[in-house]
Amino acid sequence: MSLLEWLSHTAPVVWMRESESVWGYPTVLFLHTFGLGLLVGFTAAIDLRVLGFTKRLPLAPMARFFRFVWIGFWINAVSGTLLLMMAPTKLSNPAFIVKMLLIALGVVNMWFLKRRVFRDPAGVGEAPIPAGGRLLAASSLVIWAGAITAGRLMAYIGNGR
Amino acid sequence: MQAFADWIATTSLSAFVNGHAWVWPACETLHFMGLALLIGNVGLMDLRLLGVEKGLPVAPLSRFVRWAVVGFVINLLTGIMFFAGNPFQYIYNTAFGYKVVFIALAGVNVLLFYVTGVARQVATLGPGEDAPVSAKVIAGTSLFLWIAVMYMGRMLPFIGNSF
Numbered sequence: 001m002s003l004l005e006w007l008s009h010t011a012p013v014v015w016m017r018e019s020e021s022v023w024g025y026p027t028v029l030f031l032h033t034f035g036l037g038l039l040v041g042f043t044a045a046i047d048l049r050v051l052g053f054t055k056r057l058p059l060a061p062m063a064r065f066f067r068f069v070w071i072g073f074w075i076n077a078v079s080g081t082l083l084l085m086m087a088p089t090k091l092s093n094p095a096f097i098v099k100m101l102l103i104a105l106g107v108v109n110m111w112f113l114k115r116r117v118f119r120d121p122a123g124v125g126e127a128p129i130p131a132g133g134r135l136l137a138a139s140s141l142v143i144w145a146g147a148i149t150a151g152r153l154m155a156y157i158g159n160g161r
Numbered sequence: 162m163q164a165f166a167d168w169i170a171t172t173s174l175s176a177f178v179n180g181h182a183w184v185w186p187a188c189e190t191l192h193f194m195g196l197a198l199l200i201g202n203v204g205l206m207d208l209r210l211l212g213v214e215k216g217l218p219v220a221p222l223s224r225f226v227r228w229a230v231v232g233f234v235i236n237l238l239t240g241i242m243f244f245a246g247n248p249f250q251y252i253y254n255t256a257f258g259y260k261v262v263f264i265a266l267a268g269v270n271v272l273l274f275y276v277t278g279v280a281r282q283v284a285t286l287g288p289g290e291d292a293p294v295s296a297k298v299i300a301g302t303s304l305f306l307w308i309a310v311m312y313m314g315r316m317l318p319f320i321g322n323s324f
Contacts, residue, residue, distance in 0.1 A: 041201015
């Protein structure tokens with residue numbers, strides 16, 4: 001029996017999955033939605049600024065919003081792991097695999113974007129943003145939109161939920 | 162309400178939503194993207210006014226609010242599609258009732274921000290400058306209400322028994 005399968009039979013996970021309480025499965029789902037909002041919402045705002053929307057807005061203080069992106073990321077890493085424990089068969093859902101790959105790609109993309117555009121906080125915003133930076137902002141928007149799509153399709157493709 | 166639901170179920174929009182298997186999941190996906198745009202761009206402004214992120218000047222930052230409006234419109238339209246497709250799933254749902262109330266309150270809150278002159282007041286705030294208490298109350302209320310809208314939306318299938 002795999003670790004994940006074993007976890008799926010532990011008392012707290014069984015309770016979350018089978019309890020009628022809104023504090024079980026529904027709350028974990030809500031946290032996953034809230035985390036998505038933070039992660040993708042703030043990422044999109046940063047991407048739009050890098051792409052040239054509202055050039056008057058200084059870029060350097062904008063970088064502080066990466067904190068909220070990471071808060072959203074970790075809320076979803078934890079709530080997502082719980083959701084997976086509740087239904088380990090997700091592992092074999094093609095949409096789930098695509099979603100995980102897109103998230104990995106999104107994080108790597110964010111790391112490159114940060115390095116390329118926000119490396120020198122003092123000078124950020126003075127010089128025009130390099131084309132490479134704008135390309136990374138555009139790919140970020142596409143990747144996270146893809147991750148949302150794959151996540152939603154998990155309920156329709158393969159074994160569902 | 163029942164009469165309205167009866168009517169909307171006969172519209173061609175309702176038939177469209179139910180006539181193609183891809184429409185519902187496509188709308189759900191767009192609804193999640195709209196949600197992210199809304200909460201992210203509203204959050205930007207709210208966190209600035211609350212003083213969590215004081216480094217940004219308010220006037221240019223407030224331009225991002227229009228992306229929140231884009232998110233809201235996407236969600237209003239896709240929400241109408243859900244409702245038209247299966248109105249009876251929503252009209253007697255407790256969570257849906259609360260969701261609509263919270264959306265209306267959030268709308269009133271936005272209106273207060275602009276009508277009372279608070280928006281004009283904060284527009285002059287530069288980096289590091291503190292927003293007045295009135296703006297902080299509106300910003301805090303905004304965050305609370307939009308998160309509540311999201312919570313009630315997520316609870317649609319779980320609170321009440323109409324799904």
